[in-house]
Amino acid sequence: MSNRLKIVEDGRTPCNSEQDEWRDAIPARSHIKARIEEEVSHTLAFLEAPESGSFWSVEKKIIALTLTLGRLFLAYFLAWRHERFASEFPALCLQGFHVKSPQPRLLGTYFGKVRYWRTYLRRHDREGLYPLDAALGLTADGFSFNVIALAAKLCTMATSYDQAAALFSLFLSWAPSKMSFEKAVLGLGRYTNEWFEKAPAPPRDGEVLVIQVDGKATPTATDSEMEKRRGKRAARPKAPSPRHRGREKRRRRGSKPRRKKGDKSKNGKVVTLVVMYTLRVGKDEKGREKILLGPINRRFYGSYASKRHAFAVARREANKRGFSPGSGKLIQIVSDGDEDIARVAKEVFPEAIHTLDVMHVMEKVWDAGASLFKEGTLEQKVWVKKMEAFIYRGKALEVVGEMAAGLEGIPKTGPGNKGRRERLGKIRDYLFNRIDQMNYGWLRRQDLELASGSVEGAVKHVLGKRFDNGGMRWIRERAEALLQLRCIELNGDWESFVAFVHDKTWQATKEELRARRLLIRRPGALPSIGLSA
Helix, strand or coil: CCHHHCCCCCCCCCCCHHHHHHCCCCCCHHHHHHHHHHHHHHHHHHHHCCCCCCHHHHHHHHHHHHHHHHHHHHHHHHHHHHHHHHCCHHHHHHCCCEECCCEEEEEEECCEEEEEEECCEEECCEEEECHHHHHHCCCCCCECHHHHHHHHHHHHHCCCHHHHHHHHHHHHCCCCCHHHHHHHHHHHHCCHHHHHHHCCCCCCCCCEEEEEEEEEEEEECCHHHHHHHHCCCCCCCCCCCHHHHHHHHHHHHCCCCCCCCCCCCCCEEEEEEEEEEEEEEEECCCCCCEEEEEEEEEEEEEECCCHHHHHHHHHHHHHHCCCCCCCCCEEEEEECCCHHHHHHHHHHCCCCEEEECHHHHHHHHHHHHHHHCCCCCHHHHHHHHHHHHHHHCCCHHHHHHHHHHHHHHCCCCCCCHHHHHHHHHHHHHHHHCCHHHCCHHHHHHCCCCCCCHHHHHHHHHHHHHHHCCCCCCECHHHHHHHHHHHHHHHCCCHHHHHHHHHHHHHHHHHHHCCCCCCCCCCCCCCCCCCCCC
16 A cells, blocks of 8 residues: 555654645646545555455554545645636736736645645735635635634533644544634634524424523633733743652742632632523323423523623523513523522513522521531431421421521520521521522422522533633633533534534625635623623
């Protein structure tokens, strides 16, 4: 077999020697076609040879051949399109364009780097352009759109940009730089707000809409950390060995002040996460009792912007799905009792039923039991069991009454009594102020949601696994782009989103007659509250 089919074993970019012959000159289509036929012929001869080797070695060489053929096919396509454009150059000259000599370019594709040639046109009153790039929708970044989309998608799935680059290289034998991966995220992230606004509603929805909302703080860089990042880097003398790098770093930094009790090193900034899905009216397995089936068309949305922005998006999506104000359809909002969430939910969804997560209520009940009885005793367990029965029967007010009676029974003086009374009083007030969100008896009869398990799980999966790992320090605007892309990927809308961005950029390229740059270094601002309902 030809040496051109060898795959590099150390993970570096494979040698694209099949393109060396047109490094300094434009290749003819017929020449590239002959190279494709030659590669296929060499491969068939290798497969039919008695000493071809084990299946393991054969499969590895076929993978390398597939990448080589992919590059040759793309080179053939680009050469063919360039020849077509060459026939149009005389007409362009009559329009005032000056045709420059063709220039080579390396394009990062799914199969590796592809070298092709394209002609540069220039007119005195306009910026120059490469008509081939504009006609094919190629960006000015040096990568194909498939590569940019794949790099961004891996960033939403892996735990770091380094890991995303390693996965890319593992399967395709080459990878863009880690910086290019982050630029791909920021570049595609510019289109996420528009995508969410214009994306169609999911088909075949149910009759009841459930919205669960929760928040989680992710670690963000402090002002001092940002100053270190953006400041001029001092010279760093090389340590004698890897074992001594930490010692040299501590020597340069000086003594680190001890953190005071209660100080937070995380510097967390809250993300508001919304989970929306519908329930469809159906029958139980015996066909007698009406139940709600689901979840159907579950969708995630998260943002570092305000809670009001997240609810504005939820309102817009609810309207898309046929749950606009005045529709008469049932909307249920479930949260963990956060006062800001409850206040904004009432403003944006005045017609919705707001439910306090029952598991959160039970945690409060257990804490109340620990104030009335010694923790872990049978008395505490019996009391909690009694309160639980009240709660699930829709008698939350009686639970509050039991706590009030228990508070009266705790003496105002005595060891630990002051703390017990304060804790129990806070729990009693907390539940009493949310009594209208605890109608669990009616909710059970309607087969509606009692807990916020979906959003609790989403907080761990959407946010925790990607944004809250050791050593991470995010900048909110940069993390916002990745968060939006991760939601799109988890919603199953990635391919539709990528097609949306591709069509939008290609249309702009055709109108401006020049390749646009998709990869960007600076993130956009956080989304604003003002959204069309």
